[in-house]
Amino acid sequence: xxxxxxxxQKLNALIKGIRIAMLTTQAQDGALHSRPxxxxxxxxxxxxxxxxxxxxxKADELRQHPNVNVAYADPAHQRYVSVVGRAEMVRDDAKxxxxxxxxxxxxxxxxxxxxxxxxxRIDVDGAEYWDSPSGTAVxxxxx
Amino acid sequence: xxxxxxxxQKLNALIKGIRIAMLTTQAQDGALHSRPxxxxxxxxxxxxxxxxxxxxxKADELRQHPNVNVAYADPAHQRYVSVVGRAEMVRDDAKxxxxxxxxxxxxxxxxxxxxxxxxxRIDVDGAEYWDSPSGTAVxxxxx
Ligand SMILES: Cc1cc2nc3c(=O)[nH]c(=O)nc-3n(C[C@H](O)[C@H](O)[C@H](O)COP(=O)(O)O)c2cc1C
Numbered sequence: 001x002x003x004x005x006x007x008x009q010k011l012n013a014l015i016k017g018i019r020i021a022m023l024t025t026q027a028q029d030g031a032l033h034s035r036p037x038x039x040x041x042x043x044x045x046x047x048x049x050x051x052x053x054x055x056x057x058k059a060d061e062l063r064q065h066p067n068v069n070v071a072y073a074d075p076a077h078q079r080y081v082s083v084v085g086r087a088e089m090v091r092d093d094a095k096x097x098x099x100x101x102x103x104x105x106x107x108x109x110x111x112x113x114x115x116x117x118x119x120x121r122i123d124v125d126g127a128e129y130w131d132s133p134s135g136t137a138v139x140x141x142x143x
Numbered sequence: 144x145x146x147x148x149x150x151x152q153k154l155n156a157l158i159k160g161i162r163i164a165m166l167t168t169q170a171q172d173g174a175l176h177s178r179p180x181x182x183x184x185x186x187x188x189x190x191x192x193x194x195x196x197x198x199x200x201k202a203d204e205l206r207q208h209p210n211v212n213v214a215y216a217d218p219a220h221q222r223y224v225s226v227v228g229r230a231e232m233v234r235d236d237a238k239x240x241x242x243x244x245x246x247x248x249x250x251x252x253x254x255x256x257x258x259x260x261x262x263x264r265i266d267v268d269g270a271e272y273w274d275s276p277s278g279t280a281v282x283x284x285x286x
């Protein structure tokens with residue numbers, strides 16, 4: 001198995017079941033903004049996807065500064081994951097239908113028909129994780 | 144009570160009891176890196192403090208790019224907090240003694256005598272919080 005495949009599979013295992021991630025973007029003035037995002041329950045294959053509004057602040061910020069961080073915290077299992085990647089805003093009806101689940105109605109009441117519904121596509125460049133209270137970071141190489 | 148005092152007191156109440164925060168910094172190449180940090184159990188008064196090594200990667204990153212984000216996730220209570228601020232590396236023995244607690248020995252075995260022991264001081268510029276992940280952000284004004 002290649003290092004890349006191992007890294008992808010390991011990250012998939014780490015983030016499975018973590019329902020909310022904190023997505024950090026860089027604003028125009030250099031400030032770093034973070035907000036909770038509902039994670040999509042699909043097998044991770046090297047690309048992370050999130051639903052968001054096409055005209056949201058985070059969408060504008062990542063268009064200007066594609067470098068983002070996605071942080072997963074699972075305090076109950078003492079697990080923390082940091083994913084580094086490059087984001088872009090995407091409108092892709094087929095992908096949206098593939099990834100959609102009814103729980104997302106909390107954020108998009110009109111569902112797949114919501115005119116603002118869009119996707120953030122994040123190409124993962126690297127990740128680190130911590131699996132114990134005093135652990136050091138494990139760097140997932142090979143993305 | 145001033146807006147500032149209200150904002151400080153509200154943020155204090157929100158982050159109390161959240162043991163681990165994700166600190167995001169900007170690297171030289173523009174990538175955003177995040178890592179878990181033990182929070183310090185002191186009354187928040189407008190400044191956040193963390194212990195870290197003087198020569199760590201995060202220390203170097205924040206010296207180059209003081210803008211940081213500190214994200215708190217409390218999934219059990221569906222509470223998420225994003226704090227925006229400017230960080231600096233500080234060596235202050237009196238402050239370290241004031242903030243030290245024995246649980247930090249996990250990262251600093253030599254305790255207060257550890258030659259690498261230093262503080263990150265973060266002056267908070269703003270904060271937002273969510274009391275459910277699909278709720279709208281409440282902006283804490285007045286910092
Ligand atoms: C639960 C937890 C708490 C941590 N708390 C701290 C801390 O308070 N200070 C610190 O320097 N590192 C802490 N670490 C280790 C950091 O996450 C990180 O691995 C280390 O500081 C090196 O980061 P850097 O290479 O970005 O500088 C903690 C790790 C875990 C898993």
